[in-house]
Amino acid sequence: MQDATPSPTQPPVNPREAERFSRYLVGVVASPALCERYAAGVAELGLFPSGRADAWALSLAQRRDWTIGPLDAACAILHSGWALRRRLILLSAVLEASPAHADDYIPQPRGTLSVLAVCVVEGVAGVVNLLLGLVLLLLAPKGRAA
Amino acid sequence: MSDVIVIGSGAAGVAAAWPLVQAGERVTMLDVGETDAGTASIIPAEPWSHLRRSDANQHRYFLGDHFEGVPSGKARVGAQLTPPRAYIAADAPRLLPRDAHGFVGLESVAQGGLASGWGAAVSPWIAEDLAGLPITFDQLRPHYDAVADLMGVCGQAGDDLSPHLHDAPSMMPPLELDSPATQAFGAYQEHRASLNRAGLVLGHARLAACSREHRRRGPQPYLDMDFWADHGESVYRPRYTLRELLEFPNFQSLSGRLATRFDSHASGVVVRATKLDSGESEKHEATHLVLAAGAMGTSRLVLRSLGQFGVRRPLVTNLSPYFPMLNTRMLGKEAQDRRHSLTQLTGFYRPPSRDRGLVQLQFYSYRSLLLFKLLKETPLALTHSRRIFQALLPSLSLLGIHHEDNPAPSKFIALHAQASDAPRAPGVSPDTLEIRYDQTPAEVRTQHQTEREVLKLFRTLGCYTLHSRAVRLGAGASIHYGGPLPMSGSPRELECDAECRLTGHPRVRLADSAVFPRLPAKGVTFTMMANAHRVGTLLAMETA
Numbered sequence: 045m046q047d048a049t050p051s052p053t054q055p056p057v058n059p060r061e062a063e064r065f066s067r068y069l070v071g072v073v074a075s076p077a078l079c080e081r082y083a084a085g086v087a088e089l090g091l092f093p094s095g096r097a098d099a100w101a102l103s104l105a106q107r108r109d110w111t112i113g114p115l116d117a118a119c120a121i122l123h124s125g126w127a128l129r130r131r132l133i134l135l136s137a138v139l140e141a142s143p144a145h146a147d148d149y150i151p152q153p154r155g156t157l158s159v160l161a162v163c164v165v166e167g168v169a170g171v172v173n174l175l176l177g178l179v180l181l182l183l184a185p186k187g188r189a190a
Numbered sequence: 191m192s193d194v195i196v197i198g199s200g201a202a203g204v205a206a207a208w209p210l211v212q213a214g215e216r217v218t219m220l221d222v223g224e225t226d227a228g229t230a231s232i233i234p235a236e237p238w239s240h241l242r243r244s245d246a247n248q249h250r251y252f253l254g255d256h257f258e259g260v261p262s263g264k265a266r267v268g269a270q271l272t273p274p275r276a277y278i279a280a281d282a283p284r285l286l287p288r289d290a291h292g293f294v295g296l297e298s299v300a301q302g303g304l305a306s307g308w309g310a311a312v313s314p315w316i317a318e319d320l321a322g323l324p325i326t327f328d329q330l331r332p333h334y335d336a337v338a339d340l341m342g343v344c345g346q347a348g349d350d351l352s353p354h355l356h357d358a359p360s361m362m363p364p365l366e367l368d369s370p371a372t373q374a375f376g377a378y379q380e381h382r383a384s385l386n387r388a389g390l391v392l393g394h395a396r397l398a399a400c401s402r403e404h405r406r407r408g409p410q411p412y413l414d415m416d417f418w419a420d421h422g423e424s425v426y427r428p429r430y431t432l433r434e435l436l437e438f439p440n441f442q443s444l445s446g447r448l449a450t451r452f453d454s455h456a457s458g459v460v461v462r463a464t465k466l467d468s469g470e471s472e473k474h475e476a477t478h479l480v481l482a483a484g485a486m487g488t489s490r491l492v493l494r495s496l497g498q499f500g501v502r503r504p505l506v507t508n509l510s511p512y513f514p515m516l517n518t519r520m521l522g523k524e525a526q527d528r529r530h531s532l533t534q535l536t537g538f539y540r541p542p543s544r545d546r547g548l549v550q551l552q553f554y555s556y557r558s559l560l561l562f563k564l565l566k567e568t569p570l571a572l573t574h575s576r577r578i579f580q581a582l583l584p585s586l587s588l589l590g591i592h593h594e595d596n597p598a599p600s601k602f603i604a605l606h607a608q609a610s611d612a613p614r615a616p617g618v619s620p621d622t623l624e625i626r627y628d629q630t631p632a633e634v635r636t637q638h639q640t641e642r643e644v645l646k647l648f649r650t651l652g653c654y655t656l657h658s659r660a661v662r663l664g665a666g667a668s669i670h671y672g673g674p675l676p677m678s679g680s681p682r683e684l685e686c687d688a689e690c691r692l693t694g695h696p697r698v699r700l701a702d703s704a705v706f707p708r709l710p711a712k713g714v715t716f717t718m719m720a721n722a723h724r725v726g727t728l729l730a731m732e733t734a
Contacts (some may be wrong), residue, residue, distance in 0.1 A: 050560055051579065052297050054724070061381060061480075069572055069573055069576065070576075075395050079605070081249065084257075085253075085257045085260065088256055088257050089257055089260065114571075116571040116572055116573070117570065117571035117574075120568070120569045120570055120571060120572075121569050124208060124566075133260070133562060133565065133566045133572065134257070134260055136561075136562045136572055136576065137252075137253055137257075137259075137260045137560070137562040138249065138253070140252075140560055140561055141248050141249040141252040141560065142246075142248070142249065143242070143243050143244055143245065143248070143254050145245060146242040146243045147243065148576070148580070149242075149561045149562075149580060150242060150243075150579055150580070151524075151525065151581070151583040151584050152237060152580070153524045154581055155522045156521045156522030156523065157522075158522070158581070159521055159522055159581045159585075160521075160584065162577055162578060162581040163311045163581065163582070166574040166575075166578045167570075167574070169569055169574055170570045170574040170575070171495050173571045173574070174570075174571070177571075187425055
């Protein structure tokens with residue numbers, strides 16, 4: 045595994061970022077080893093912001109936990125290439141490929157009604173997050189220069 | 191000096207070499223021969239679900255040591271090449287420069303070639319598929335049977351697919367269906383008569399996989415790790431035949447060589463190759479040459495050796511969109527853990543209109559490729575999409591629709607000589623292959639129409655999707671190519687005759703898919719192997 049040292053021109057990964065993001069993704073804080081693996085992945089894949097709005101969204105999500113979901117939802121629709129969305133996908137992959145969080149991804153036995161209920165509840169919550177995220181994006185700075 | 195040099199150790203190379211070696215010919219196989227650096231060896235032979243919950247090293251093979259298994263852009267071709275299989279296509283872009291537009295296909299210089307990551311679906315071409323070729327099904331039949339025995343094929347003889355296929359006498363019983371496929375197949379059997387009338391047939395996939403022990407391989411272990419490892423060696427890989435070939439004293443394999451050109455003359459052939467470790471040039475001589483470097487690789491060699499730079503040659507490839515489907519009969523049901531990862535069901539759909547060709551269908555269940563790849567493609571916040579897909583995963587199936595392809599002026603390759611002032615590293619091909627692939631609007635229209643008809647019929651099986659949700663990875667993503675050096679009854683320059691002799695070069699035979707002028711909807715690999723076996727057999731008879 046590569047170490048997490050970013051290139052000299054990129055900022056280091058905020059050490060608390062993986063903890064915040066994992067709490068958002070699976071409800072608990074990931075172990076230090078997984079957080080380290082995530083940081084290594086960010087460096088290896090070069091998941092750094094490429095514009096002002098991109099950097100703003102990442103920075104906001106790093107500082108305000110409640111904005112992660114809405115910004116993720118808005119990025120999923122409008123900005124799938126932004127660093128925030130790509131880092132969340134990376135962390136999701138890191139969590140999924142670990143014994144500690146495998147059961148957050150492996151299907152569990154459920155009845156039909158339970159499956160439908162999950163889809164409806166999560167779908168509605170997703171739409172609410174999206175609306176909030178779109179409002180947040182209105183506040184994003186314009187332009188690409190970092 | 192060898193009797194025969196075979197260039198390429200992939201599916202075509204080993205299939206062509208087999209009858210030659212059996213006949214006592216001295217065969218030398220040249221290839222680059224990249225192999226797995228060891229990732230596959232760290233994967234325990236345990237069920238997927240058990241590994242997921244217990245193996246602390248799983249990130250090394252599921253994600254890769256350099257996170258190469260975490261796609262960062264759009265869904266890409268070669269997604270089935272998981273980190274343990276990334277070596278298959280890793281070196282080709284460096285060694286074989288190309289300039290591709292509208293084409294995303296892969297090439298390989300690995301040992302075993304692209305078939306080292308083959309999905310193993312076996313679809314023999316029958317008479318209608320061979321239309322336009324100077325060979326008949328009866329000429330190919332014994333070679334299908336020989337190759338089926340060599341690789342081990344399983345399937346359900348005498349089912350609804352049989353009229354569209356040829357089932358070899360050695361065919362083993364089919365692999366067990368997984369839970370989603372069992373549900374879909376049950377629905378098919380309930381509505382079989384009406385679906386058949388509408389042009390759809392469905393059955394157990396014919397697979398190059400052993401359901402029982404065969405040639406020291408198999409049976410299928412049902413670990414659901416087939417995209418990651420070859421546990422039990424149930425699923426065919428060319429290296430198994432290579433292993434058998436190496437037991438013969440009259441066969442040798444020389445790896446680490448990139449063949450660069452050949453010269454043929456009245457009494458033999460000379461092949462020039464570059465040794466990749468030292469960069470030195472080598473000369474190999476034989477009485478005959480069999481080219482099996484893949485449709486692109488063989489075309490490069492022929493065009494370069496004959497000095498045919500800038501000449502456009504036809505290119506065909508099967509377009510194969512995939513449709514994620516909600517398999518409603520699985521809602522609320524628990525999927526059986528014991529399963530294999532390959533295609534579960536195969537189908538054929540014949541459109542009512544005669545101007546549209548047969549399409550082949552492959553029905554998969556989605557599980558072992560992990561959820562995050564799906565989440566990435568979903569326009570939802572990850573925390574919500576994770577919970578939704580976790581609940582829906584047992585009901586999630588994938589339908590691949592494979593279309594035929596015919597040559598057109600907008601689909602071609604051409605080799606261009608390198609500018610003299612552009613140095614290249616030792617071993618790198620001294621030219622660039624231009625690849626252009628554009629479908630005609632009429633082709634797109636008819637394919638979409640056929641897809642909509644298929645999706646409508648699948649609703650009868652309880653499988654729902656939207657045509658707009660298709661995953662279209664692009665031309666070449668099927669990894670099935672053909673066309674550049676076609677077989678013909680009256681071959682012209684840069685074509686070959688019915689015995690696959692290159693025009694003007696009777697000592698050079700072509701054994702890969704470059705010889706097929708068109709591709710029916712059925713996958714090309716099995717037929718390519720059967721034809722390569724035929725080429726090897728005919729050559730052995732000629733030299734005997």
